[in-house]
Amino acid sequence: MTGGESGMSVFRRGDVFAKRCGVGDAVALREERDRAEWLASTGFPGATVIDWVESADGACLMTSAVPGVPGDALPPASRTVAADRLGRALKDLHSLPECPFERPLASVIAQAEDVVRRGAVNPAFLTDEWRLLDPSELLARVVAERPYVESVLEPVVCHGDACLPNVFFDPETLDVTGLIDLGRLGVADRYSDLALTVIQMHDEWSADPAPLFEGYGLVDLDRRRLEFFRLLDPLTWG
Structure with missing residues (x-):
């Protein structure tokens, strides 16, 4: 596990990052997902969204690792x-x-x-x-x-x-x-x-x-x- 913002935990496996949060931070994480998807659609380099999971317990955003x-x-x-x-x-x-x-x-x-x-x-x-x-x-x-x-x-x-x-x-x-x-x-x-x-x-x-x-x-x-x-x-x- 790597460091993350308050209320969120960040994990890495290979070239995939998973940012997980409780229900209280799910809206903020969903907004981050939407922004990452939009930026990727412009062709500007950045992390791309691989998967999104949301439940009554919180949410998890999975993105690609950025090289470098x-x-x-x-x-x-x-x-x-x-x-x-x-x-x-x-x-x-x-x-x-x-x-x-x-x-x-x-x-x-x-x-x-x-x-x-x-x-x-x-x-x-x-x-x-x-x-x-x-x-x-x-x-x-x-x-x-x-x-x-x-x-x-x-x-x-x-x-x-x-x-x-x-x-x-x-x-x-x-x-x-x-x-x-x-x-x-x-x-x-x-x-x-x-x-x-x-x-x-x-x-x-x-x-x-x-x-x-x-x-x-x-x-x-x-x-x-x-x-x-x-x-x-x-x-x-x-």
């Missing part, structure tokens, strides 16, 4: 090129048309408000600076910046959890071979993906994100929007 290695397992010498390839892959993902799933900013902020209200923010997801503040103060910063971000939103197909363990690479060519854990995939602002990837590159690789932005073709970086989503994401897990 996860981004957090790449050696330091590979990371600059891999960052460029990741930027290109995110650009391709963000260019996909007609996605049936949405992740509106209002619903993401509402999710953060719920996590903060319940006192469920995971401090491990916060920077050292942010840990010195009450999560309600961090949420207040998000709310204050919301009007600006809404004025410049660029809705595209986003992964929603574009962290390095969810992106697989060919260890030789360093091309992206696929994406996994698609439960948050949907139309959202492009910076919601870019911000989380930048956080991961800092935490996992201690790397400059410049090659990521170059691969993506991002010329005029909106640092204000990047910072907004860097702060919002960790408030949504809990």
